[in-house]
Amino acid sequence: MDQIMRAVLLLILAAASPSAAAPSVHIAQGVLAGTERDGVAAFRAIPYTAPPVGALRWKAPAAPKAWRGVRDATAFGPVCPQPPVDWAGHDLDRTSEDCLTLNVWTPRATPSARLPVMVWFHGGGYTAGAGSQGTYEGTKLARRGVVIVTVNYRLGALGFLAHPALTAESPLHSSGNYGLLDQIAALKWVRANIAHFGGNPANITIFGQSAGGGSAMLLTISPQARGLFHKAIFESGSALKLPSVRDGEGPRLREAEQAGQKLATRLHANGLAALRALPASGFIGRDVPGISRAPIVDGTIVPSDIAAAYRARRDAGVSVLLGWNSNEALRFMGKVTRQSYVANLAFFGPLGADFLRIYPAGSDAEAEQAAVDLASDSEFGWRSWSIAGARLAKNSPPLFVYQFDYPPPGPDGTRTKGAIHSDELRYVWGNDDPQGKWPAADNELEAVIQRYWVNFARTGNPNGPGLAHWPAYRAGRTALWFSNGTARPGQVLREDKLRAMDQALRQPAH
Numbered sequence: 358m359d360q361i362m363r364a365v366l367l368l369i370l371a372a373a374s375p376s377a378a379a380p381s382v383h384i385a386q387g388v389l390a391g392t393e394r395d396g397v398a399a400f401r402a403i404p405y406t407a408p409p410v411g412a413l414r415w416k417a418p419a420a421p422k423a424w425r426g427v428r429d430a431t432a433f434g435p436v437c438p439q440p441p442v443d444w445a446g447h448d449l450d451r452t453s454e455d456c457l458t459l460n461v462w463t464p465r466a467t468p469s470a471r472l473p474v475m476v477w478f479h480g481g482g483y484t485a486g487a488g489s490q491g492t493y494e495g496t497k498l499a500r501r502g503v504v505i506v507t508v509n510y511r512l513g514a515l516g517f518l519a520h521p522a523l524t525a526e527s528p529l530h531s532s533g534n535y536g537l538l539d540q541i542a543a544l545k546w547v548r549a550n551i552a553h554f555g556g557n558p559a560n561i562t563i564f565g566q567s568a569g570g571g572s573a574m575l576l577t578i579s580p581q582a583r584g585l586f587h588k589a590i591f592e593s594g595s596a597l598k599l600p601s602v603r604d605g606e607g608p609r610l611r612e613a614e615q616a617g618q619k620l621a622t623r624l625h626a627n628g629l630a631a632l633r634a635l636p637a638s639g640f641i642g643r644d645v646p647g648i649s650r651a652p653i654v655d656g657t658i659v660p661s662d663i664a665a666a667y668r669a670r671r672d673a674g675v676s677v678l679l680g681w682n683s684n685e686a687l688r689f690m691g692k693v694t695r696q697s698y699v700a701n702l703a704f705f706g707p708l709g710a711d712f713l714r715i716y717p718a719g720s721d722a723e724a725e726q727a728a729v730d731l732a733s734d735s736e737f738g739w740r741s742w743s744i745a746g747a748r749l750a751k752n753s754p755p756l757f758v759y760q761f762d763y764p765p766p767g768p769d770g771t772r773t774k775g776a777i778h779s780d781e782l783r784y785v786w787g788n789d790d791p792q793g794k795w796p797a798a799d800n801e802l803e804a805v806i807q808r809y810w811v812n813f814a815r816t817g818n819p820n821g822p823g824l825a826h827w828p829a830y831r832a833g834r835t836a837l838w839f840s841n842g843t844a845r846p847g848q849v850l851r852e853d854k855l856r857a858m859d860q861a862l863r864q865p866a867h
Contacts, residue, residue, distance in 0.1 A: 402434030433489035462495030470555035480567030504556035519613035570594020595740035680759030684775030686732030798842030
């Protein structure tokens with residue numbers, strides 16, 4: 358009967374008109390009608406959970422509902438509620454709590470294809486962004502023989518608010534990590550449905566950048582995500598933070614619950630029903646000290662000691678590729694003088710004197726570069742470098758480390774000094790040169806990086822014919838540099854400073 362019904366639905370779709378040639382896929386929830394471009398079929402705004410609205414706000418994802426007839430999957434859905442941003446290249450102001458959808462691009466929507474699958478988690482500091490941003494359009498990557506999935510997940514206080522009453526009602530005895538639970542639900546959906554799109558559920562790679570990279574890293578050690586994927590790529594993102602610095606690894610559950618109580622009091626919400634009845638806009642950008650807008654260390658979804666969990670190899674069997682950019686922090690920094698640089702070192706507490714020794718500055722010009730180097734290394738380099746070192750200590754799958762140092766050309770053709778945060782995305786996805794004006798070297802590097810990423814998704818090893826050899830990090834602790842339009846092996850950027858930082862962080866006095 359199911360086959361007869363499917364045939365009838367497809368006939369209705371074919372007779373409907375202009376979309377007679379629209380690609381279609383039949384999944385457990387129903388039939389999807391998508392679009393096709395350059396030999397790649399795209400299916401957008403597919404719900405992977407029930408909408409987290411009403412009584413489902415701040416609850417673990419519920420099963421998605423089926424639909425009758427053919428669902429139009431030609432346009433992106435709304436994005437999760439978030440503050441206005443001007444960097445995303447998509448209408449991120451079109452928001453709704455009914456936002457938990459994903460998008461699929463496939464070059465072969467047939468179960469027999471069994472193509473590797475790459476599932477993307479966007480960045481945005483856990484407070485902004487969406488899987489529908491123009492940068493993440495999946496056609497170019499999918500044409501290289503993979504199925505691409507991009508995911509929306511709950512953000513900000515709507516995705517990470519903790520409260521004792523929420524903890525009490527949760528079967529997991531935890532609250533606050535709803536954005537991570539969304540990502541886990543998306544992976545379960547992918548495992549159950551991706552074969553219909555030509556993907557191999559036994560060969561899934563998660564990848565993400567910034568907060569998305571941190572999410573991917575957390576999922577490799579989360580007991581709730583175990584067995585849902587096989588490889589992971591972290592781009593400029595890690596949930597590991599500096600020990601002995603006041604931001605720690607993230608708020609603990611009790612601390613986050615207390616902040617949630619303060620928010621409820623401030624909003625005059627007496628009980629969960631009252632909190633859930635408030636409009637979503639009431640939780641965007643709430644200025645309450647300590648309120649969580651990012652993953653919480655709860656011991657259930659996020660292990661109580663992130664570093665120890667990683668060293669214990671709870672990510673056993675998951676191959677990892679990771680890296681960061683040469684001048685990450687330059688994107689976020691304004692004018693720096695020696696005076697402001699020294700004053701800002703107070704953020705690191707007793708470590709400030711150590712970091713001034715490691716990143717010295719005798720003039721304003723030196724302070725400007727020292728500040729960028731220190732911020733880049735403390736926020737990005739040390740965290741990823743530490744993850745790489747932790748994996749070397751155990752008999753783990755090969756690890757591959759990259760360093761990105763080739764900023765894309767601006768509208769006038771000039772480039773920044775060093776690659777800043779997010780620069781590599783333009784080459785990984787290949788969507789930022791719509792008019793075809795990039796120099797040949799940039800187009801060639803784009804193709805090279807995409808081939809490395811797809812090779813890794815296919816086999817767990819980025820190497821392949823026609824590519825410069827990328828040595829595993831365990832072999833001499835060598836990274837692959839993307840610089841001056843080429844790929845070549847080299848040592849980790851400022852590794853001497855990373856080692857000195859690491860030693861300072863581990864001093865008992867700190």
